[in-house]
Amino acid sequence: MHTPALLRLRPAGAAADEEVAVEMPVALTINGISQAIMLATPADLEDFALGFGIAEGWFASRHELLDVEVSAHPEGLELAMTVTGACEQRLKQRRRTLAGRTGCGLCGIESLAQLTAVHPGPVTPPELASDALARAATALPAAQPLNARCGGLHAAAWCRPDGELVLAREDVGRHNALDKLCGALARRGERAQNGFVLMSSRASLELVHKAAMSGIGLLACTSAPSSLAIATAQHLGLQLWAFVRGDRATRYA
Incomplete structure (x- = not known):
């Protein structure tokens, strides 16, 4: 999952190995x-x-x-x-x-x-508790052990409507992280209506498409959305939130 870099110099002058995410x-x-x-x-x-x-x-x-x-x-x-x-x-x-x-x-x-050629059908967003996004965002860093060690990895997290973070997957690619999460949910037989996805990334068309293909009705991201992501989410009935940081979040669809 990671490899040591050659050297890292700390402010005090001591050297230490650095871990690097594998791609x-x-x-x-x-x-x-x-x-x-x-x-x-x-x-x-x-x-x-x-x-x-x-x-x-x-x-x-x-x-x-x-x-x-x-x-x-x-x-x-x-x-x-x-x-x-x-x-x-x-x-x-x-x-x-x-x-x-x-x-x-x-x-x-x-x-x-x-x-x-391949298009998802309409999806149904869950009803969220008022503090669900803030609660999930607070829990996200602890669900990223690889990123904590290496840096440079994205996370996709499955959260309950009350904001409880249940499951997360990491990857150097945000789309891969979401694929891994959707695969894990399918293997567990998790119902897409029982929660939402929080991503440590911007909201792109691909993420909206992948979420909808798994029947997920709400996608939240910590960074900005793209115009195609917003338009696609609106077309599919997927609820799209971005800039989910602390107690701040903006709904775009």
Whole structure:
């Protein structure tokens, strides 16, 4: 998950090892066929495989993913997924190549028409307690152990409507962190209506799309939203909050 840097000099002059977050190529294959290559932090990879597949429309449900085998290669890691026959047939009809930078779920599409090839349905936001966002934001740093050691990692956290932080996943890519969280929620059988997602990042179109693909109706982010994120959230009925910091938060959709 991390590697030591060469040296860090403290103000007093003492040297110490520094930990650096790992970013490496992760290839996702389905029944032996390459589907995507992403750059990600090598943690919670089974969750990543399921969550990424849900966001991409590969899986109609978690039950279509039968197995994930993680193997190391000189160039990186491979997540070899075994899926049902019905799932494999759907994928053969909609082949797509993703050459990902750090976790961007839309950067590898081949044409503008593919932006609407896989689209989520309407979602229903939960009813939040008045202090839910502030409570979740206060709990978020403690749910980021990798970031505390290395820095440079984003977190996606699943929170109850009262603001209780239940589960979190980390990655160098914010989109990867959300994929991991959505995969973990699917594996647990968590109902999307039972909470919301808090991200330690800006709010982008990809995050809104991925959240909605998992049925999540409220996305909150600690930084700014983009115009496409706002427009997409409004179209889907997803509630979008940004600048969630301390007791401050701004609703954009």
